[in-house]
Amino acid sequence: MTIRTPALLAAVVVAGCAARFAGASAIAAIAVPADVPAALQPAAGQEPFLEAHASGVQVYECSAPADAPAAWAWQFKGPEATLTGARGEVIGRHFGGPSWASSDGATVVGKVAASAPSPERGSIPWLLLTIRSHEGAGTLAATSSVQRIDTEGGVAPATPCGPANAHQVERVGYTATFVFWRAKPAA
Secondary structure, three states: OOOOOHHHHHHHHHHHHHHHHHOHHHOOOOOOOOOOOHHHOOOOOEEEEEEEEEEEEEEEEEEOOOOOOOOOEEEEEEEEEEEEOOOOOEEEEEEOOOEEEEOOOOEEEEEEEEEEOOOOOOEOOEEEEEEEEEEOOOHHHHEEEEEEEEEEEEOOOOOOOOHHHOOOEEEEEEEEEEEEEEEOOOO
């Protein structure tokens, strides 16, 4: 897992406090995360404004697709994670969609735009997601892109999947960092 610098953590604390006490429009931008592959960089004209730590599970079900009934495999169903800020305070949740909901009322739904292998062996990939829908007026309302980085764990189970355990659900623990990006304010 990548360790963030104290300056970045301070920026996240400032961003969290701004969101909590002054509304989403007052959130200060944070430093751009280092060591993220070029393919996972958001489009020009965006800035990171919030970094959240996710801790939870990736949910998988043993099943075979209708169009390939002999192709049994662990199928990804979705994430279930709590999002915390720099001081460990709960700031929202991450769930299927993929979606992120802030504790102050905004929900965004993303779409995977790019993927890169995690540097941590046995971990789910790093992602860049673009936002396809917004709801509510909270901290995440201005989000235009999300990076999932610093992943640990979460890969499909190594146990066999077949007719004997059809529809078995496994919840695999994972952690990640989500960096939320927004359009830069006009100069």
